[in-house]
Amino acid sequence: MPGFVVYTIFLLMAKPLLEFTDKGIYCAQGKFYIDPWKPVDDAVITHAHADHAYPGNKRYLAHHHSREVLLYRLGEINLQTVEYGEPVIKNGVRISLHPAGHVIGSAQVRVEYHGQVWVVSGDYKVEDDGISAPFEPVPCHHFISECTFGMPVYQWKPQQLIFDDINNWWRNNQQQGLATVLVGYSLGKAQRILQNLDLSIGKVYTHGVIENTNEALRRNGIQLNPTERVTPDSSKEEVRKGIILAPPSSVGTPWMRRFQPYSFGYCSGWMAIRGAKRRRAADRGFVLSDHADWDGLISAIDATGCECVYLTHGYTATFARYLNEIGYNAREVHTLYGDDEEVLPQPSDEEASPKPSLKERALKDAVSSSSPSFGEGRGEASSAEEEPL
């Protein structure tokens, strides 16, 4: 019955192995979801950040190293954990996890059925941060990728250069009698910083949220450098000589203000842009991200050899257009990822500095005739937003 076989193949081709639904990325054949944002029966979790690991699912599947953090964050859940590369079969569909290099325990999810391979990246970075299992490209037909920093202005420097800056800044603060407060999100960034600090300078103190995460990771058998939780009893003088790791939510709170006088640094990919950095009102912005930069994204996508790449969050429209222009088959898809922990907190009030009134601007621009503005009337000469720091 050749006609029937052809019809079956047609049906299989018509229904993609993974589809984008209003609950998350769904595998109808295997009856499971990947990183669903609404409660489902079976959820495969790429990593434990809040926009990828939601509460309320009946069963969870994740990497071993996500176990304790997931239990700490989501409470009592029905959780199965596996090693990278260890296959799990659900309704005939083969699932395996592969290192994403994003944070400890983060994974790309490889899904295979009848020779068709899809990979869901979750979030990833291609640089080895020394603490997360380094990213491994997984060959596939369809690649579902993030692109948080999918603009060419985002180009990261090797992390060693950034940590040299951080260590020098810490030393300098110590000499000036300033406390050193370094902000990064609690799962991933905090541990990456912790493992790369020069501990000959001093001790590492932690905010409760970060220390709870550290403890969960240690229960999971992860070796982390020693840290000390900041408590009301902590000696202010001792803490001042060390470095304090704090989550974004603590910026501008009384918790942080009690370390005064301090210098406050912020670790994030967004710090690459001067405007974004000034908006955070941090004393120092360190360009350190757990997401791939522009070149990293392109090299990762290229290494999969995929036929089609789906972009879930970040600068999806721009990045898709560019990828299509250079010969990839790229599509934008809508998901709820990306409201993640790299999203930054409310900035604190900044020093107000007087700026010329619109009138003075108008006259100045009129008088100095050598100031044509750039295209579309969006030139800097007409922008009143550049003035105060």
Next chain:
Amino acid sequence: MKNFAQLFLSLDETNKTNEKVKVLKDYFNSVPDSDKMHMLALFAGRRPKRQINATLVRNWAIEASNIPAWLFEESYQVVGDLAETMALLMPQHSGNSSKTLTDWIGEINALGDKTEEEKKLWLMESWAMLDSSERFVFNKLLTGGFRVGVSQSLVVKALSEISGIAAPALTHRIMGSWMPETYTYAQLMQDESPSDDISRPYPFFLAYPIQETSEKQRSAEELKIILGEESEWQAEWKWDGIRSQMIKRGGEIFIWSRGEDLATDKFPELHPFLHALPDGTVIDGELLSFREGKPLPFNVLQTRIGRKNLSKKILEESPVAVIAYDCMEYNGEDIRHKSQDERRQILERLHAVTPYPEIFNLSKLITFTTWDQLGEIREQSRAMIAEGIMLKRKSANYQVGRKRGDWWKWKIDPLSVDAVMIYAQKGHGRRADLYTDYTFAVWDGDKLVPFAKAYSGLTDAEINKVDYFIKRNTLEKFGPVRTVKPELVFEIGFEGINKSTRHKSGIALRFPRILRWRHDKPKEEADTLETLKGFLGE
């Protein structure tokens, strides 16, 4: 140039005034004197002349970045600053150039008579020898859009601490039309009589607002506490024109705007009256359009500020005159140390003998006996075509810059309407990649008609919330502009309103800004175009 790039980075890295001053001092102490003067010129808003057309710079930057032009444009939307966009997009490497700021500015100025090919070669080579932070400041020099997040007064403070010369004296010495190529650091340090340069203006004395916002109204009791006895104060209308300093020295005349631009040629109507002044006279006042002895709203003056050539028609439609309110120099003598009272008398004497009384007007003093009474008079400001009231302490000398205590401005409350946000666009600089520029609409029947753009007035926290809303409630995208689901209502304040044929709504607002976010109002309760037009009659 490394020092100069580092100066930028370091200034970005602190919000504390004292640290900024320290950073500036470190810079001054580490660079040659010629760099000091160039830096001073740049920070005082004197950018080098643009030698390469902006479009060419942009095109060559796209070439050097090896990306398509549309992606360059989108990157610019994200970064919000052209010089920075170009610096970030080019291949990253460590710079190996040891040229100083003076060297680079010299090279830029020498480009004037070069061919386009020569300019391109020079630019490509220059970019290739600079690292990304140097490239950023280099691009700023090149594109002339040079703005820094540090006030001139802070730079002067740092220089004053290094040199031991008082800040007001230094501020005065760097006023006017000096060139960093010819005015040396040594001259700056020894320049005991700055008015040897006959064009040099005095630093303006600027008033502080007595009430921060219209929501915090000052009562007569509060004014009494802040200002004391009514009899110690002189009150005038706060005129809505161009603040200017007019100089007659050595037979020559100069008109300076508050932005330190020499605007002598822009106002030919004033020349006869200035020439008639005695030599060694400097007057402070407001330039306004006048008809039949009455000031006209600012928008009439605005029609001529942008013009390169002042046609006969423009001069007839918008004739300019002065309302003078102070005198800083008389008979060649700096009289800023004299009291307000004494200076006023001198000004009145000058006015009494002018052959051009219709051009040289005197700012009338407002007589009042109680703060309450002055508050009532302030209500008439709009009818007087004034922005409010100025208060000057009769015993005060003429000071430098914005100083609290002796000069206060008491502006009238803005007019306001409740409007719906319908379009949004990303901001620049500190607000890059955030939707901060909004277009507002009022109801005309069942349609929303856009009538004003505003991009200030919200707190950073509110901006983040509005940005979040916009990104999730976009109906359409037109290039950088998004059409937003009409839902959020804001109270929009403005200083004045005029008929306009250029706008769909038929009106144009002066200084529109967001007064507050009306969480309590549904969009149906926003105001109507009729309400807005009702203000036209006032």
